[in-house]
Amino acid sequence: MATQQTQVLGRALLTPAVALLFIWMIVPLAMTVYFSTLHYSLLDAETWSFVGLENFRYFLTDPAFLTALRNTLVLVGSVLAITILLGTPLALLLDQQVVGRSIVRLMVIAPFFVMPTVSALVWKNLLMHPVSGLFAWVATLVGATPIDWFNDVPLFAVILIVAWQWLPFATLILLTALQSQDEEQKEAAEMDGASALSTFIYLTLPHLARPITVVILIETIFLLTVFAEIFVTTGGGPGLATTNIAFLIYTQALVQYDVGNASAGGLVAVVIANIVAFFLVRIVGRNLEA
């Protein structure tokens, strides 16, 4: 039972955090909403005018937006598919008896801690370079023509880099979940003559359903705004081939200095992220009850 005194104290202790987060949430967002209704360019900051929803119409009908939206969806979808489809078997493997498991585990999770600018540059130059990269050498070993990654398959190249960074996250979460699985249940199934495959389908997979959902939602939140990897490797190009929504807004804001249009784009990004966040908050909220 919390006393009156602790209640008052509790509220006082909570206030700074709530106030700060409230300001952090509301001020920039309100400004973004306001700017999104203006014709406002930093190159010509003296003349600005109210244009209503014009920026949204312009942003949403811009062919660059549709390309960026498609790239964003392809990037998020592909990275999710790769990290979960590879992360699940990898987690199952690491859940087995493996000699030197802790070392393997350290190797597997290391990419997650590599800062995005480093992983982008290392992949671009040391691995994917069409002449002196490690991949080019492997290609010549097997008699294939080396791929010029950032010219021929730029989006795929970015996807590979991002997937490499996020594979450890998926693996680690799924591994943690596997380790909390009921061993006795699995043993009982084995005694009853269940094959490894059916144990996986009927016991392990349902157990992994929730962690997989969590991985999908959290990765989506981060992957929707992938920025540094694109900034460092392709600069959104060639053309618009690797421009995602985050990068498109960045170019409009800090390259073309079009504040109005970038703000409209920013709000579109907020809406997309909130659709995902809605589901995440529900899942985590359910967890609070338990």
Added chain:
Amino acid sequence: MARKVTARRVWMSTAAAWLFGFLIFLPILWMVLTSFKTELEAFSMPPKFLLFHWTTENYATVQERSDYFHHALNSIIIAGGSTLIAMIIAIPAAWSMAFAPTKRTKDVLLWMLSTKMMPSVGVLVPIYLIYRDFGLLDRRAGLVMILCLGNLPIVIWMLFTYFKEIPKDILEAARMDGATIGRELVYVLTPMAIPGLASTLLLNFILAWNEAFWTLNLSTLDAAPLTTFIASYSSPEGLFWAKLSAASTLAIAPIIILGWFTQRQLVRGLTFGAVK
């Protein structure tokens, strides 16, 4: 018979696990190896794996050419400062929600989490303009502030989940014995909370160290942490592989090591306790 099958299975899982582990780690390993090569050997085809002229020259050059330590110091100040301030604001908040919950506590927690869902790019324009007008662009204080706010929800959540696990019985026993809130804090709660505080601190330091969106957009030189510094190597004139590798190795080594120590907290921290 059964033992024989098991031994074979262990051997097979071990081989497969080491193979995949090695493949995933290869880019990092390759970077570290390249950092000890001469520029000529870094480019050479076929690539040289171990039989090259090992040199530590690149590490010296990285510092000479562009003052690596200046940027490393920026990283430490920005990541450390933003994490510390976030902790100072978050500890009382998390304490209050864990130990004096009200009907609205759950809503407050979820609302805090939802502020983390706002994509940075959505508020890039106003933050950039505010920073420009207040002279905060390329200033460490500006980056400390923005990363602190960005981290705050995660810090509060992590601390909250740790505090909630501290058994209430112990607190009540202390209270029965006549402990005041102050004594209770110092002698009962703090010792039990220290592991949770430490891992929250570490994990958020790591996240802030690697944060790249705000650092790339709000810093150029003076306040540039290692993320921005490394990105400067992407310009054509900065293209020296061995030096890039040396700078990169220096930038990620401490954080990977910290990360290895905090891997368990990582799962809890980043999934907000939804996966155990």
